Amino acid sequence: MIDTDNLTKKFGDLTAVDNLTLHVNDGEVFGFLGPNGAGKTTTIRMLCCLISKTSGSATIGGYEIGNKEGSLKIRKMIGLVPDNVGLSEHLTAYDNLDFYGKIYDCSESQRKENIKRFLEMLGLWEKRNDLAGTFSKGMKQKLAIARALIHDPQILFLDEPTANLDPESAKTVREFILELKKQKKTIFLNTHNLDEAQRICDKIGILNTKLRVTGTPQDLEEAVKGKKTIVSLEQVNEKILSALKKLSLKNLTSEGNKITFDVSDPDKENWGAVEAMVLAGGHVNTVNVVGSSLEDVYLKLVRESA
Amino acid sequence: MRLSKAWLVASRDFKIFRRQKNILYSIIVFPVITSVLFPAILEFTQQRSGGLSAPGVLPNLLNSFSFFFIIGAAYIPLGIASYSIVGEKIEKSLEPLLATPLTDGEILLGKALSAVLPTLVAMYAASIVFMVGIDATTVGKLGYNYFPNSTFGVLLLILLPVAVVMSVLYSVIVSSRANDVRSANSYGILILFPLLATYLLSEVGIISLDINGLLIIAGILLAIDIALYFVSKAAFQREEILTKWK
Ligand SMILES: Nc1ncnc2c1ncn2[C@@H]1O[C@H](COP(=O)(O)OP(=O)(O)OP(=O)(O)O)[C@@H](O)[C@H]1O
Numbered sequence: 001m002i003d004t005d006n007l008t009k010k011f012g013d014l015t016a017v018d019n020l021t022l023h024v025n026d027g028e029v030f031g032f033l034g035p036n037g038a039g040k041t042t043t044i045r046m047l048c049c050l051i052s053k054t055s056g057s058a059t060i061g062g063y064e065i066g067n068k069e070g071s072l073k074i075r076k077m078i079g080l081v082p083d084n085v086g087l088s089e090h091l092t093a094y095d096n097l098d099f100y101g102k103i104y105d106c107s108e109s110q111r112k113e114n115i116k117r118f119l120e121m122l123g124l125w126e127k128r129n130d131l132a133g134t135f136s137k138g139m140k141q142k143l144a145i146a147r148a149l150i151h152d153p154q155i156l157f158l159d160e161p162t163a164n165l166d167p168e169s170a171k172t173v174r175e176f177i178l179e180l181k182k183q184k185k186t187i188f189l190n191t192h193n194l195d196e197a198q199r200i201c202d203k204i205g206i207l208n209t210k211l212r213v214t215g216t217p218q219d220l221e222e223a224v225k226g227k228k229t230i231v232s233l234e235q236v237n238e239k240i241l242s243a244l245k246k247l248s249l250k251n252l253t254s255e256g257n258k259i260t261f262d263v264s265d266p267d268k269e270n271w272g273a274v275e276a277m278v279l280a281g282g283h284v285n286t287v288n289v290v291g292s293s294l295e296d297v298y299l300k301l302v303r304e305s306a
Numbered sequence: 307m308r309l310s311k312a313w314l315v316a317s318r319d320f321k322i323f324r325r326q327k328n329i330l331y332s333i334i335v336f337p338v339i340t341s342v343l344f345p346a347i348l349e350f351t352q353q354r355s356g357g358l359s360a361p362g363v364l365p366n367l368l369n370s371f372s373f374f375f376i377i378g379a380a381y382i383p384l385g386i387a388s389y390s391i392v393g394e395k396i397e398k399s400l401e402p403l404l405a406t407p408l409t410d411g412e413i414l415l416g417k418a419l420s421a422v423l424p425t426l427v428a429m430y431a432a433s434i435v436f437m438v439g440i441d442a443t444t445v446g447k448l449g450y451n452y453f454p455n456s457t458f459g460v461l462l463l464i465l466l467p468v469a470v471v472m473s474v475l476y477s478v479i480v481s482s483r484a485n486d487v488r489s490a491n492s493y494g495i496l497i498l499f500p501l502l503a504t505y506l507l508s509e510v511g512i513i514s515l516d517i518n519g520l521l522i523i524a525g526i527l528l529a530i531d532i533a534l535y536f537v538s539k540a541a542f543q544r545e546e547i548l549t550k551w552k
């Protein structure tokens with residue numbers, strides 16, 4: 001559905017997006033992560049044919065970005081929620097949506113039906129005749145999402161749709177995205193929220209001007225492999241630590257009454273370590289194995305590229 | 307370029323203007339002044355001296371009054387266009403609009419129409435009130451109804467639209483560079499100076515505001531319109547709007 005090949009954008013001397021090559025399948029939710037200034041918004045703007053590319057190429061639904069006919073075709077089949085929602089504050093919620101429906105040549109009945117459906121799903125139907133300017137941030141964000149959907153686009157671009165939202169509104173928006181996923185819409189989601197990406201995305205890409213990695217959330221976690229064993233003891237002492245040091249465990253650290261080390265195969269390695277601790281007189285309370293989280297992966301990649 | 311789409315953009319603006327008192331005022335004030343004040347001045351001076359508006363001087367005076375319609379027609383769009391474009395900038399509402407299948411030209415034309423049409427309606431309505439008012443106060447002196455006449459016809463139907471278009475295009479350009487309505491307006495006002503200068507030159511007799519004079523001015527403004535059209539079109543492009551507009 002979305003294919004980019006060495007897509008690059010430069011603003012003067014500054015390279016905002018560097019040779020981005022990625023592929024998003026039909027009906028997939030793609031999470032685009034990256035620090036501030038990584039080029040996420042710039043990428044969305046190029047894909048929505050809002051700004052030109054400097055080099056490389058990209059197709060959306062088979063149409064090429066960067067030429068006039070392709071751009072027009074692409075703009076017909078996408079919906080965009082920009083990072084600044086950009087509602088007409090002096091129009092009612094209903095009129096904001098109705099105007100966009102008319103732009104896409106939706107019939108009157110179709111507009112009425114879609115407006116009602118989306119405003120009800122997002123809990124804004126009661127407020128349809130209020131001016132958008134009187135809405136709270138969260139309500140505006142939801143209204144902007146409804147606006148992007150008014151013509152039933154096949155592809156939806158969301159630029160940080162849950163930024164600035166309270167946990168409850170963020171949850172409504174996330175659930176709404178999952179609802180759209182059920183309807184087989186292709187969703188390109190810029191976000192800073194790793195937890196959100198992990199929960200709702202089929203595939204994740206981490207960008208820092210260059211694309212650092214793509215894959216399913218599970219793939220990414222496994223890519224960094226490293227699991228950790230955390231052993232909690234009654235008390236940690238030198239004797240226990242020196243016993244463990246003999247085992248040449250990786251990244252052995254102790255803090256308070258906890259000892260942590262890296263393992264690649266916990267089933268095999270933990271047993272020996274625990275035995276050594278017990279033989280050295282340690283009272284082992286609990287043994288936990290934790291995988292590296294998406295956050296670890298993210299931080300590692302972003303720091304590496306900094 | 308689909309006119310219906312430009313009309314869509316303009317009608318959304320009209321809906322917004324209806325909720326904006328200052329826009330409504332800025333549309334109404336000038337026409338009210340020109341259409342009511344001038345007949346009132348004439349009436350007043352006639353009652354006091356009876357001399358200022360002797361039949362011989364009267365037509366010249368009336369032609370000078372008429373030229374204020376051009377200044378008014380150039381003034382009104384400044385407020386509307388700068389509001390509607392800078393307003394969108396402040397609301398950041400151009401980005402989602404630009405992501406739709408509307409073309410830049412359709413959006414620009416819509417924005418222009420939303421400034422041109424209210425101006426024309428207001429100025430033409432004012433001109434009717436003006437003509438009736440002036441005729442009522444001068445028919446006794448002149449012995450005939452001065453308005454309507456072909457000079458005012460040329461002024462209203464040829465010069466006025468060209469002046470409105472000039473002002474609208476100029477506003478678009480100024481608005482693309484301005485961050486708030488006030489600064490857009492203060493730069494916008496500059497477009498009135500050449501018109502005021504024209505008026506003063508006619509007062510001292512260097513140029514004449516008869517039909518020929520008006521047509522020459524219209525020709526000059528038309529040339530300016532064409533130049534401004536290309537500049538505004540260059541300023542009103544997706545990429546330009548999203549990356550260079552502040
Ligand atoms: N119009 C522009 N002119 C010059 N540089 C720009 C322009 N727009 C973006 N940039 C630069 O491009 C880089 C990428 O910006 P972009 O907005 O795409 O980042 P982002 O990943 O969306 O960041 P954030 O998470 O803060 O939204 C930044 O260094 C930014 O300063």
Ligand SMILES: [Mg+2]
Nearest residue numbers: 040041083159
């Ligand atoms: Mg961004």
